[in-house]
Amino acid sequence: MKLAKRVKALTPSSTLAITAKANALKAEGHDVIGLGAGEPDFNTPGHILESAQNAMNEGYTRYTPAGGLQKLKESIIQKLQQNQELSYVPGEVIVTTGAKHALYTLFQVLLDEGDEVVVPTPYWVSYPEQVKLAGGTPVHVEGKEENGFKLTPEQLQDVISDKTKILILNSPSNPTGAIYSSEELKAIGDVCLKHDIMIVSDEIYEKLTYFGERHVSIAQLSTELKEKTIIINGVSKSHAMTGWRIGYAVGNRDVIQAMTNLASHSTSNPTSIAQHAAIAAYDGTQEPVEEMKKAFEDRLNKVYEQLVKIPGFKCVKPKGAFYLFPNVTEAIELTGFNTVDEWVEAVLEYEKVALVPGSGFGAPDNVRLSYATSLPVLEEALERIKNFMEIHQK
Template identity: 50%
Template sequence: MKMELSKRAKQLKPSVTLAASAKAKELKAQGLDILSVTLGEPDFPTPENIQQAAIAAIQSGKASFYTPTAGIPELRQAVVSYIERYYGLTYSPKETLITDGAKFALYALFQVILDAQDEVLIPVPYWVSYADQVQLAEGVPVFVQGKEENQFKVTVEQLTACLTAKTKALVLNTPSNPTGMIYTKEELQSIGEWAVEHNILIIADDIYGRLVYGDATFTPIATISEAIRRQTMIINGVSKTYSMTGWRIGFAVGDQKIIEAMTNIASQATSNPTAVSQYAAVEALTGPQDSVEAMRKAFEERLNRLYPLVLEIPGVKCAKPQGAFYLFPNVKETMAICGYDDVTIFTDDLLKEAHVALVTGAGFGAPENIRISYASDWETLEQTVQRIKAFVEKKRQK
């Protein structure tokens, strides 16, 4: 059959993180000793109490049937209680939507707020799917370059320079994927007040909000003032905090009119999130939280051990992350030492020759950087750095 694909399909690029992970798995299946630090996926199994809640839901028969598109009432109420506990904000269940992962919450949100050529401000570096999701909604991603000397964070002055009559929303991801940086309360207040003044919707991607290290503090932008709260849609989920990436449960919280429109999108796209995962997520949000802190401490320990080792790689420059579980080293000088001027070719050769799989910074809008996920066991992380160092020494230009 001869069938022409849509322009939308032709223009859409695969996620660089998922593509890197898939390539690593393919090579592993061929028998190669591949070390993969590609995915932002905790290596811990889902906590036992959450697993047991899922089993109980299956055995009782509750998980056998369709659920309301917006999510089971117990989970929507659990989200309300969670936001009240960790944000100090009060919402109603009608202002919440449960989705198939936080990624689909973002997709549905862009679908309901954007018309053709509407613009969304996206700070750079950015999570790989923001721009493509905006384009799938016929919007225009407008990239605002976060400067490395400012921890990759954007300023109100930069946002103002990119503002047009078509600007509809601003994506704000803190702690950040891929950099791990966190905006301060003062920085968020300036950005929030700017968004209110210009009637720009703030899309607060808070998925890493409970993975914070050292003396750093995560301030949800929605908590700064009532005006900013009304201007903000909160996107979150259970994947990172509770090591539930495979369960695919995210949630959106905010303006009821937007939530209802997103629910309509979901009703036509997915019907409802997986029932058993919803019952598991209720336990995650309302049950004991000690496992969350145990995993957070493990990530922090890995960061503190891995960071100085990464700095020993010739040419590498890297600010220490404050949250999430990524390092985002600048490897411009490292590449020059090895005779490279393209970070994607550099990472491809690391995979082919050193058998180390990581993610090119080009996919995040940062062509001088690479992303290393430390959501992996220590042996893998340590060997990864050793192999990168050996690769650089082997390639070093005399």
């Protein structure tokens, strides 16, 4: 059977092979530590679970509007007003089946064949693939490690062509944990306004910022930038609700309406029960969010100190999200491997620690470690990696 060209163009995930091998080792009874988790290791807060149960008991188990419940849209609008002083109306909000679905649907309604999308590297693995699925062309620009992995306005200016339509910004970033300041965003925004480029601002990790850092949305900086920005967000990371699959997009009414029309012919509405749970997430107490954030910050501080002591590891300390993204080129040289992917596979084979190679994020010199797991497990994993380096140094 002949597959569609759009599917053939997709780049296979660099994590699939390592994940399959880790699962096989677990099945054989090995004690494998996986540090690839892209989700909080906390359960969804109790008041949200209770809200979902009540929704089921009260019969809220039927279809909702394709773009989401009006009440949830109002909760999202209130949250944006309170947290970022951004004003929207329900017609500028779509609730989606996770933030990933919001991004996918957005690219489908915005991109035509050959349109270019600037994707700073390191990037979340699905950005370039979703762009390609919509007929667009990802244009990668390296966020230099010496600049905290962040794109500069000069770099953006250099890659703009008459086909450039969108810039993707992810702050706080997956996989680097980098956070853009207001000044950095303003400078990038000025370039976008000058060239009439739309901004897709992925803010899914906005609540997970550390060391007094504060998330700023580029849409906050001016009326003009707000009009050019589509914000992507959701409850997955902030409220430990990854499995509930509730995300959203807010911005230009025409774009949101087009996304809603497309959703009505693809996924229909997000799960009704999960939408009621998301209302409770935003309208209820935010204490669990703060507790989770504090736990992540504590882990980060302790694990980072141990990580940078491992021979061959260099790491920019992240300020958000829940990942470490060390450069391991020296570790590769010390142990005689050819690539990071080979080194990652060897660490799994010998020490039973599963890491995510940076090649999947457009950064082949790095690996991603999630600290969304318990501190004792993290410390054991780092001890095993240290042991691997000591044994395999040439």
